[in-house]
Every structure is written in C-alpha cells, then in structure tokens.
Amino acid sequence: MDIKKLKDKFIKNNGILKSNQLYDLDLNYNDIQYLVEEETIEKIRNGYYCLKDNNFNEEKLLSVLFPTAVVCMDSALFYYGYSDKTPLCWHIAVNKDISKAKFKISFPVVKPYYMEPKELEYGVTTAKYKNSSMKIFDRDRVICECFKYEKKLDKELFNKAVQAYIKDSKKNIKNLLEYSVKRNVQNKVKNVIGLFL
Numbered sequence: 708m709d710i711k712k713l714k715d716k717f718i719k720n721n722g723i724l725k726s727n728q729l730y731d732l733d734l735n736y737n738d739i740q741y742l743v744e745e746e747t748i749e750k751i752r753n754g755y756y757c758l759k760d761n762n763f764n765e766e767k768l769l770s771v772l773f774p775t776a777v778v779c780m781d782s783a784l785f786y787y788g789y790s791d792k793t794p795l796c797w798h799i800a801v802n803k804d805i806s807k808a809k810f811k812i813s814f815p816v817v818k819p820y821y822m823e824p825k826e827l828e829y830g831v832t833t834a835k836y837k838n839s840s841m842k843i844f845d846r847d848r849v850i851c852e853c854f855k856y857e858k859k860l861d862k863e864l865f866n867k868a869v870q871a872y873i874k875d876s877k878k879n880i881k882n883l884l885e886y887s888v889k890r891n892v893q894n895k896v897k898n899v900i901g902l903f904l
Contacts, residue, residue, distance in 0.1 A: 710728055717748075723756070723768075724757075751768065769797055770840065772838045775802065776799040777799050777843060779814050781794040790868055795816070797815055798817075802824050850872045851875045851883065851887050851889075
C-alpha cells in the first residue's frame with residue numbers, strides 16, 4: 708500500500724475521500740479498516756474518510772459533506788453580527804428530499820432545516836470561513852427566516868436580530884419585502900420592521 712500516493716489523493720480532494728475513491732486506489736474494505744485501526748485515516752461518517760493527522764475545521768467539513776446546504780438561522784445571525792451568541796451547532800437549510808440519515812453525524816453537529824428546493828434558490832450568497840467558503844442566506848433572507856421560525860427562536864435572540872438588522876447599513880429593504888412574500892411572512896415583516904422605516 709503506497710501511503711504517499713494515498714496522502715496525495717486526500718490532498719487533491721480537499722482532505723476527504725469517499726469509499727469508492729479509496730477503492731479506485733486498489734484498496735478493499737479490509738485495507739480501509741486496517742488504515743482506520745492503524746490511525747492513518749479516520750472515518751468521518753459512513754462512506755467518508757480523512758487523514759488522521761489532518762486538522763480539519765468544521766467549516767471545511769461542512770462544505771465538503773454538504774455542498775448544497777445553506778447556512779441559516781442562528782449560524783447566519785452570528786456570521787452577520789446580529790447575534791453575539793455562538794451557536795452550539797451549525798444551522799443549515801437543505802433540500803427536504805435529502806436523506807435525513809446524512810445529518811446523523813457527531814462532527815460537525817448540524818441542525819437541518821428542510822425546505823422545498825425552490826426555497827434554496829433565492830437570497831443565497833457566499834460566506835468566507837477561514838480557508839473555505841459556504842453558501843449562506845443573505846442578511847435580508849435571514850431576517851425573513853427569523854419571522855418564519857419566530858416561535859422556535861429565543862425571544863431575546865429574535866428581538867436582537869431584528870434590531871441589528873434595522874440598524875444595518877447593508878440591509879436591502881426591497882429584497883426583504885420580496886423574500887417576505889415568498890416566505891409568506893410579509894404581514895409580520897411590515898408590522899414589525901415597517902415601524903422603523
């Protein structure tokens with residue numbers, strides 16, 4: 708088994724390989740298990756492996772494991788500075804048809820919000836996290852999501868987020884109103900944010 712060739716393959720694939728990519732290196736199931744036991748590689752989740760000595764950050768793992776996911780809710784509020792409370796897990800919006808088993812992982816801890824595919828097509832931008840980038844709802848869409856899931860949010864967090872958004876010079880009220888119609892929260896948005904405009 709050529710360990711250098713194995714490590715090179717990991718490096719070329721952002722540090723993560725799937726089982727079938729390991730099989731392409733002429734490794735079989737037993738070889739993979741041996742590499743895990745010898746602590747050369749580590750199983751991240753079913754069918755995904757990384758090098759044991761590779762210090763992965765959560766952002767990198769998320770972007771590789773869930774490339775179509777969109778950072779939302781508490782995680783997005785924290786990113787935009789609308790909340791000073793570090794989220795205990797990653798809040799991500801995902802296609803409702805995706806297998807729920809994909810999110811049963813111990814690291815990174817994720818909280819998925821299942822949405823219709825069309826709801827993941829607007830109000831999406833890119834966030835830079837350390838050495839990786841991930842999809843994230845823009846600030847106007849995040850606030851609409853707060854109104855959508857208001858009952859599930861801590862009241863203090865909701866109020867702080869709305870106040871921070873109102874003071875944000877980068878907000879786009881046109882986008883906010885457009886998204887609020889699509890998310891069916893236009894009355895809530897107008898009643899709360901409209902008072903400050």
